Amino acid sequence: MKFRAWLALVAGILPVILLAVVLFLAFYSEQAIHFNGWGFVVRNTWNLGNLYMDPITRHGFQVQPGATYGILFLIVGTLLSTFLALLFAVPVGIGAAIFLAEAIPSHLRTWISFFVELLMAIPSVVFGLWGYVVVIPFLSRHLFPLLAATLGRLIPFFAGPTGSGYSLLTASIVLALMIVPIIAATLRDALVSQPVSLREAALGLGATRFEALWKVILPGARKTLIGATFLALGRALGETMAVLMVSGNALNYLPHNIYDPISTMAAFIVSQLDSALQDPTGMAVRSLAEIAFVLAIISVIVNGLARLLLLVWNNGQRTAAV
Amino acid sequence: MSMKTGSSRRKTSVVLAATLAMGTMMVSHAALAQTRLLETGSSLLYPLFNLWVPVYGKSHPGVQITTQSTGSGTGISEAVSGIAQIGASDAYMSNAQIKMHPAILNIPLTISSQMINYNVPGLNGRHLRLSGPVLADMYSGQIRYWDAPAVRELNPGVRLPHKQIVLIHRTDGSGDTFIFSQYLSFSTPSWNNSVGYGTTISWPAVQGGIGAEGNPGMVNACKGTPYSIAYIGISFKQAIGKAGLGEAMLKNRAGRFVLPAPKTIGAAVRAMAAHTPADERISLVFAPGAESYPIINYEYAIVNANQDGKTAGAVKEFFSWALSHGNSPYFMKQVGFVPLPPAIVKLSEAQIAKIH
Numbered sequence: 251m252k253f254r255a256w257l258a259l260v261a262g263i264l265p266v267i268l269l270a271v272v273l274f275l276a277f278y279s280e281q282a283i284h285f286n287g288w289g290f291v292v293r294n295t296w297n298l299g300n301l302y303m304d305p306i307t308r309h310g311f312q313v314q315p316g317a318t319y320g321i322l323f324l325i326v327g328t329l330l331s332t333f334l335a336l337l338f339a340v341p342v343g344i345g346a347a348i349f350l351a352e353a354i355p356s357h358l359r360t361w362i363s364f365f366v367e368l369l370m371a372i373p374s375v376v377f378g379l380w381g382y383v384v385v386i387p388f389l390s391r392h393l394f395p396l397l398a399a400t401l402g403r404l405i406p407f408f409a410g411p412t413g414s415g416y417s418l419l420t421a422s423i424v425l426a427l428m429i430v431p432i433i434a435a436t437l438r439d440a441l442v443s444q445p446v447s448l449r450e451a452a453l454g455l456g457a458t459r460f461e462a463l464w465k466v467i468l469p470g471a472r473k474t475l476i477g478a479t480f481l482a483l484g485r486a487l488g489e490t491m492a493v494l495m496v497s498g499n500a501l502n503y504l505p506h507n508i509y510d511p512i513s514t515m516a517a518f519i520v521s522q523l524d525s526a527l528q529d530p531t532g533m534a535v536r537s538l539a540e541i542a543f544v545l546a547i548i549s550v551i552v553n554g555l556a557r558l559l560l561l562v563w564n565n566g567q568r569t570a571a572v
Numbered sequence: 573m574s575m576k577t578g579s580s581r582r583k584t585s586v587v588l589a590a591t592l593a594m595g596t597m598m599v600s601h602a603a604l605a606q607t608r609l610l611e612t613g614s615s616l617l618y619p620l621f622n623l624w625v626p627v628y629g630k631s632h633p634g635v636q637i638t639t640q641s642t643g644s645g646t647g648i649s650e651a652v653s654g655i656a657q658i659g660a661s662d663a664y665m666s667n668a669q670i671k672m673h674p675a676i677l678n679i680p681l682t683i684s685s686q687m688i689n690y691n692v693p694g695l696n697g698r699h700l701r702l703s704g705p706v707l708a709d710m711y712s713g714q715i716r717y718w719d720a721p722a723v724r725e726l727n728p729g730v731r732l733p734h735k736q737i738v739l740i741h742r743t744d745g746s747g748d749t750f751i752f753s754q755y756l757s758f759s760t761p762s763w764n765n766s767v768g769y770g771t772t773i774s775w776p777a778v779q780g781g782i783g784a785e786g787n788p789g790m791v792n793a794c795k796g797t798p799y800s801i802a803y804i805g806i807s808f809k810q811a812i813g814k815a816g817l818g819e820a821m822l823k824n825r826a827g828r829f830v831l832p833a834p835k836t837i838g839a840a841v842r843a844m845a846a847h848t849p850a851d852e853r854i855s856l857v858f859a860p861g862a863e864s865y866p867i868i869n870y871e872y873a874i875v876n877a878n879q880d881g882k883t884a885g886a887v888k889e890f891f892s893w894a895l896s897h898g899n900s901p902y903f904m905k906q907v908g909f910v911p912l913p914p915a916i917v918k919l920s921e922a923q924i925a926k927i928h
Contacts (some may be wrong), residue, residue, distance in 0.1 A: 254869070295774060295777075295779065296774060297774030298769060298772055298773075298774070300668050300768045300769075301668075301669075301770045301771065301772070302666040302667070302768075302769065303666075303668075304667060304668055305668055310713075316774075317769070318774075366891045367817065386796065387796060390796070390797075392858075410737055413738065413780050413797075413798065414738055414780070414782055414793070414796065414797035415796065415797070416782050416793070445878065446640075498783065499743045499782065499783025499784070500781065500782075500783070501741075501774075501775050501777075501781070501783060502775060502776070502777040503773065503778070503781070505775035506779055509784050510779060510780060511780065513783070519769070521743045521744060521783070521785070521793075522743075522772070524642075524643060524645040524646045524649055524743035524744060524745045525645050525744070525771065525772035527645070527649040528645055528648065528649065528666075528669065528671050528745055528771060528772070530666070530668040530669055530671075548691060572648060
């Protein structure tokens with residue numbers, strides 16, 4: 251009984267912490283929410299105002315003259331980079347999982363799977379540093395001009411100028427590399443743990459090895475795949491350090507093509523905190539907290555939408571089966 | 573049974589405590605002898621602190637100074653919060669900040685300047701001529717190409733390429749942003765009215781513009797990005813040379829084009845030093861005088877006047893050393909800084925005397 255009470259307490263702490271964080275953000279940024287209004291999410295200007303003048307009172311709030319807070323460019327940067335990262339990572343992750351589960355000899359399987367899982371444990375700053383030193387020069391000198399000359403002729407978003415290498419595409423590629431192991435490792439486990447009888451039945455019915463995998467084994471692991479994609483999505487939305495180092499930290503403008511610099515909400519909070527602390531009125535820091543609040547809301551919405559999609563899809567499958 | 577485990581546990585804890593005590597004794601022996609100071613902030617001042625600290629440490633073994641390059645914004649905020657004993661900043665604090673934190677002193681330790689650097693393949697060997705208004709037009713997106721008429725007009729006879737300018741600015745709160753935006757504000761009324769100056773400013777939205785962290789980040793971004801332009805502290809001149817970047821001649825208030833050098837920086841100092849108030853918070857940017865280089869500044873130590881007894885002594889002693897030995901040509905030459913004139917040294921000493 252005592253043990254059970256302890257467990258309940260420990261388990262209860264988690265939702266309480268989540269609630270406490272969200273409530274803290276809401277309370278702390280309340281003034282900023284009132285001052286910024288809905289314009290916060292549709293304006294494209296982040297301006298602390300003139301920090302070397304005396305604070306003024308505007309709409310009943312003490313702010314620096316000229317202060318305007320708008321984060322549309324951050325929302326767009328966050329969603330675009332996450333979307334592209336998932337677009338790259340999901341197919342690669344599925345391919346890697348299939349390879350790990352099916353194609354390599356069993357005595358190597360444990361070792362290679364171990365390395366994929368190790369990849370998950372690498373701190374994001376290492377990815378950032380590698381992106382900064384290796385990926386950016388390679389992309390800006392070789393891949394970007396090539397992409398602009400080929401894909402760029404068909405799709406305007408891929409057309410030049412190819413810029414500096416600090417870009418939406420670079421951030422997405424680095425993010426994708428960080429989340430591929432999450433998808434690959436989780437899905438591989440699910441594939442391996444599918445009952446052998448399923449495969450045997452499929453093969454017995456005359457399916458090829460590929461057909462058995464594609465039509466029987468993989469659909470069985472669908473829920474795991476979607477779960478892993480959620481995890482990856484969460485990581486990509488909130489990733490800070492790696493994005494800070496390779497995105498180019500664009501300020502106040504939206505990307506016109508895939509080679510333009512961007513910034514994301516999480517990276518922006520880190521890079522601007524010190525500057526915001528210079529604001530004697532405190533409105534800048536509260537507005538940063540509002541960004542965190544918006545990020546939390548967006549994460550909930552995106553996750554909710556994904557779950558809804560899953561629900562609708564599952565129902566559709568069931569009716570189709572009937 | 574429980575007695576037994578209890579006593580054995582006690583034994584273990586006694587042994588543990590003894591080991592710990594021995595460990596702390598050894599540590600405290602070293603700690604007794606040493607006062608620790610943390611310096612953090614300006615990446616422009618960082619190379620100088622890196623030269624100062626080993627030399628100072630040799631003659632003052634009782635003090636251990638740790639230096640960090642984190643940007644002037646962090647320097648100010650960590651000196652205010654008390655995390656760092658010495659905050660380094662290229663920018664002085666605003667009136668509103670001083671009102672909030674009246675015990676914080678802004679003490680100049682030396683004089684620095686800023687270069688405008690660019691990476692225009694084929695032209696990095698020559699000093700392109702640029703002016704405040706042209707730079708303001710670039711950074712506000714009105715001049716988008718290197719061969720724009722306004723740039724050509726300043727550089728007759730130079731074959732400028734028809735390539736888009738990539739603007740690089742600092743992401744972190746930065747004294748370099750402060751003095752660069754002051755140059756633009758003081759020389760260009762439209763910039764002053766729309767953007768103004770500060771350690772962080774709202775950069776006009778120009779497609780392709782990059783944000784970089786610290787002076788090292790600026791050098792790296794400029795080096796890796798053809799047709800880019802950046803503002804970089806003079807203490808990174810060697811790094812600029814290694815990276816093969818160009819250095820612009822800037823138009824001063826008298827209308828002449830000058831490079832940052834001891835002579836041109838000295839001329840600007842002579843024009844401005846006499847106006848320095850007792851709290852030493854003043855901009856030296858865009859000084860009058862035919863020879864004056866337009867972007868120079870005091871390098872500030874941001875210090876809380878109220879320190880612990882031992883720390884106060886150590887901080888004061890270090891500052892006195894920095895103002896005398898630290899301003900010697902041996903150090904100044906290596907980072908391209910200029911020593912404080914005697915009148916300013918006196919003002920700084922008067923402020924140092926307030927630390928207790």
